[in-house]
Amino acid sequence: MSHVFLYALVGVGLFTLGLYALIVHPHLLRKILAINVMGSGVFLMLVALGRRTPGTLPDPVPHAMAITGIVVAISATALALALMLRVQVETGRAELPEEPLE
Amino acid sequence: MQQSQPLKKTINPKPMTEGVKKQLLFRLLLVALLSLLATGLGYAVLSLPSSAPGLSELVAENLETSGVSNPVTAVLLNFRAYDTLLELGVLLLALLGVWSFGAVPERRESFPGPVLDTLSRLLVPLLILVAGYLLWVGAHAPGGAFQAGSVLGAAGVLLLLAGWRPGARFVGLPLRITLVAGLGVFVIVSAVLILVGGRLLEYPPSFAATLILLIEAAATLSIGITLAALFIGGRPEAGPNN
Amino acid sequence: METVTLLQWAFDVVLGFSLLWIAWLALTSLDLFRAIVLFIAFGLLMALAWVRLDAPDVALAEAAIGAGLTGALLLAALARLESNNATKPTPEKDHQPEAHD
Amino acid sequence: MPALIFDIHWQAIVILLPLAGAIACFLWPQRGVQLGLISALGIVACVAALGWQVLELGAQRYAVGGWGAPLGIDLYADGLSLLMLIVTAVVGLGISVYSSGYFNQDRARHFWPLWMFLWAALNALFLSADIFNLYVSLELMGLAAVALVALTKGADALTGAMRYLLVSLLGSLFFLLGVALLYHSFGSVDIALLAERMEPSPAVWAAMGLMSAGLLLKTALFPLHFWLPPAHASAPAPVSALMSALVVKASFYILLRLWLEIFPLTNAALAQFLGLLGAAAVLWGGLQALRQTRLKLLIAYSTVAQIGYLFLAFPLASIIGWKGALYILLSHAAAKAAMFMAAGNILHFGGHDRIADLDRVVQRLPLSITAFALAGVSIMGLPPSGGFIGKWLLLEAAIRSAQWWWGIILILGGLLSAAWVFKVIGYAFTPAEVPHEARVVPATMEWAALAMALVAILLGLFTSWPLALMDIGLPFAGEGDG
Known part of the structure; x- marks a missing residue:
């Protein structure tokens, strides 16, 4: 049953990769991609750890949560892309003016 | 900083x-x-224990009274239906946000080639069928409103790619009604249930299956149309109101 | 209890690494179009992972929403970004894919 | 009659009503203002009814769908959530009235449904007893807030909104990862159940760290505040008011539930650290506010400072300290709404908000300047005002716990606020070199600002009622000394 932890760790990896790209890349489209990768990492962890059930059936609650999360993610992505295009029309660049260092 | x-x-x-x-x-x-x-x-x-039941047992115990036999659908539309209600709000909200940025960006010059045209003629009816199937099958097997809705949305995207645009008559109130149908039916069902003395989203077991199907059908339609509308990327123009 | 065979293990390991690898490629690719295509591929691989985790409902949602529609939205947005760039003469810097440092 | 009212499911109605309002405003945009105002009045009435219910019957738990936690989602209304609902209702009503005069037809059609969605999200958030549900509410709130900020056209507003969106999504993802870890540790996402089953472990620490980081980012605690001033300052005035008065408080509210109920913060070093960040926010925000040349940016930086005060309660760790922080939260909500509204009036009137160019607005917009000054009294913490009571309670907590140095921060923060308030008022009396075009400001906008400022002052005169509310099922019951 330990492939569960393998996928959970991959989830952690995706989360961190996404976070790195989010901070480092100035282009907004890349930032949006990065947020999506981070989200996938979170969902992967959520669902993978739900497979630690003793029987043959997984825990359905994290599955429902992941589906909710996926729908939220596409909503946020759609809004972010539209906003990015507005920013580009207004400023000529699809980037934020100065990078806030975190 | x-x-x-x-x-x-x-x-x-x-x-x-x-x-x-x-x-x-x-x-x-x-x-x-x-x-x-x-x-x-x-x-x-x-460091987490390698075996944990989570809520799987509790879901299994209550599955019978939920009105559906697919546990994920039961969680999404009954046990945690309130999350789903808010989530339909999130989807609609994204569209409201996109529309508030302005009207549809000017039409793209590229005309659909014959390939895309034929493809959409073949695929769109098929996708609509698949969406209907997923919606229906979701009660007892993998599938459900979100999957069905997104397949419907994909059909819409294909149509849009092939150059189809909604007629002016459809763009006003009718379009808005289909967009809010999912959330609206959810809210109405909740309100009616409260009025007849139940709790928020507490379906009477004998009606559970019907109510879930009703909500899912409306949600599928709304999700599909909303996703396609998000793809357009702006408010469709046809007179300011209605 | 399900017995995890060596083959399954190999599959999981390969899939796990490909997920990380493709995500990395998508996030560092110099060309935005390539990045998006890689991201769509990433979504499809995610769907595989969901299947492997016995989550067919999530797999369906991921394939349709995560890979399909998100991909379509991204491609449409990229097309508009580029047509905006083409119609309006803006600083050249924008046109090329930004140098990855 | 009361019995009948107590039977009604006000908790559910308080969430459904704004959602229904949002749908109605979306379907009939040309009637947005009327529908929005009717919904606002309805929500206020329902919140009042819920308040009565809770006062009579005590804290209320409500199992959505009849399942009950851990299978279903519970709503929970105690004194703290009620307080947040009430402040949202009061400020929300003021903002609704103000907005009815503020937006033109074209922007109103977008504003009203978004605002109703935001209100629904806030009510849902304050009532939720389920951390996954809190995540969904947070996203609902975040997307609505971003779209509202972007209602102003122009590069500043759009980049501000874009950065805010990214920050908001990032914060939510951190929060969600924490939720996942907690769920997989204890098999539930219900706050009460989690608190019951809580046992420290690496996963719990990771979860609390992630969730706190996400929420601190959303609350804009120094040094994570970089996104706040541009977003809050460039939004339309009623939206700025909403953001500063209510939206940043929502994530702080979740933080309270986390650290007071789920996983009581007993680690003194951590509490001191949060207090230090709060103190830094008070000083930094105050100094930055003083440096600004534009009125709305100034007010936005003052929000950064005011958020700092809320975190001073962590190291004090006593009921009286918490009450002080909450009191500051309440009065800041009203005062800051009043300030942004007044700034909106000035902007509407003169077409700009450059402080040095205020050009005797005091004679032309006496109500707005009065509102600004009264709100300033509360922000500075002078009696009689809500801000004074809040600082007084915090000071008392500091002295009782023998940590007098936090008191110095309170005084310094007050002095900094006084400096910028007097600077603005001073310019309001000075004539500018070049006279400006001037537009008429609708009376509703002036009176709404004044009403909000009066609320902030009245909070200083009628203290027993809000303080008593905080005692209902309060999460601080077991905390520290009395």
């Missing part, structure tokens, strides 16, 4: 200027911090 220092903005192509060095240092620091984060998270994950 470094708002007061504008030198970050100057990205010089020259190699190894002061800015580049600074950036390199920043990245190294970032990588170190993130590796620390990943290690910590990994450790936390691995």
Whole structure:
């Protein structure tokens, strides 16, 4: 049953990769991609750890949560892309003016 | 936080200027911090017990009274239906946001080739069938409103790619009604249930299956149309109101 | 209890690494179009992972929403970004894919 | 009659009503203002009814769908959530009235449904007893807030909104990852159940760290505040008011539930650290506010400072300290709404908000300047005002716990606020060199600002009622000394 932890760790990896790209890349489209990768990492962890059930059936609650999360993610992505295009029309660049260092 | 220092903005192509060095240092620091984060998270994950039932048993026990036999659908539309209600709100909200940015960006010049045209003629009816099937099958097998809705949305995207645009008559109130149908039916069902003396989203067991199907059907339609509308990327223009 | 065979293990390991690898490629690719295509591929691989974790409902949602529609939205947005760039003469910097440092 | 009222499911109605309002405003945009105002009045009435219910019957738990936690989602209304609902209702009503005069037809059609969605999200958030549900509410709130900020056209507003969106999504993802870890540790996402089953472990620490980081980012605690001033300052005035008065408080509210109920913060070093960040926010925000040349940016930086005060309660760790922080939260909500509204009036009137160019607005917009000054009294913490009571309670907590140095921060913060308030008022009396075009400001906008400022002052005169509310099922019951 330990492939569960393998996928959970991959989830952690995706989360961190996404976070790195989010901070480092100035282009907004890349930032949006990065947020999506981070989200996938979170969902992967959520669902993978739900497979630690003793029987043959997984825990359905994290599955429902992941589906909710996926729908939220596409909503946020759609809004972010539209906003990015507005920013580009207004400023000529699809980037934020100065990078806030975190 | 470094708002007061504008030198970050100057990205010089020259190699190894002061800015580049600074950036390199920043990245190294970032990588170190993130590796620390990943290690910590990994450790936390691995420290969890290797076997845990979660809520699977509780879901299984209550599945019979939920009105559906697919546990995921039961969670989404009964046990945690309130999450789903708010989530339909999130989807609609995204569209409201996109529409508030302005009207549809000007039409793209590229005309659909014959391939896309034929493809959409073949695929769209098929996708609608698949959506209907997924909606229906969701009660007892993998599928459900979100999957069905997104397949419907894909059909819409294909139609849009092939150059189809909604007629002016459809763009006003009728379009808005289909967009809010999912959330609206959810809210109405909730209100009616409260009025007849139940709790928020407490379906009487004998009606559960019907109510879930009703909500899912409306949600599928709304999700599909909303996703296609998000693809257009702006408010369709046909007279300001109605 | 399900017995995890060596083959399954190999599959999981390969899939796990490909997920990380493709995500990395998508996030560092110099060309935005390539990045998006890689991201769509990433979504499809995620769907595989969901299947492997016995989450067919999530797999369906991921394939349709995560890979399919998100991909379509991204491509449409990229097309508009580029047509905006083409119609309005803006600083050249924008046109090329930004140098990855 | 009361019995009948107590039987009604006000908790559910308080969430459904704004959602229904949002749908109605979306379907009939040309009637947006009327529908919005009717919904606002309805929500206020329902919140009042819920308040009565809770006062009579005590804290209420409500199992959505009849399942009950851990299978289903519970709503929970105690004194703290009620307080947040009430402040949202009061400020929300003021903002609705103000907005009815503020937006033109074209922007009103977008504003009203978004605002109703935001209100629904806030009510849902304050009532939720389930951390996954809190995540969904947070996203609902975040997307609505971003779209509202972007209602102003122009580069500043759009980049501000874009950065805010990214920050908001990032914060939510951190929060969600924490939720996942907690769920997989204890098999539930219900706050009460989690608190019951809580046992420290690496996963729990990771979860609390992630969730706190996400929420601190959303609350804009120094040094994570970089996104706040541009977003809050460039939004339309009623939206700025909403953001500063209510939206940043929502994530702080979740933080309270986390650290007081789920995983009581007993680690003194951590509490001191949060207090230090709060103190830094008070000083930094105050100094930055003083440096600004534009009125709305100034007010936005003052929000950064005011958020800092809320975190001073962590190291004090006593009921009286928490009450002080909450009191500051309440009065800041009203006062800051009043300030942004007044700034909106000035902007509407003169077409700009450059402080040095205020050009005797005091004679032309006496109500707005009065509102600004009264709100300033509360922000500075002078009696009689809500801000004074809040600081007084915090000071008392500091002295009782023998940590007098936090008191110095309170005084310094007050002095900094006084400096910028007097600076603005001073310019309001000075004539500018070049006279400006001037537009008429609708009376509703002036009176709404004044009403909000009066609320902030009245909070200083009628203290027993809000303080008593905080005692209902309060999460601080077991905390520290009395």
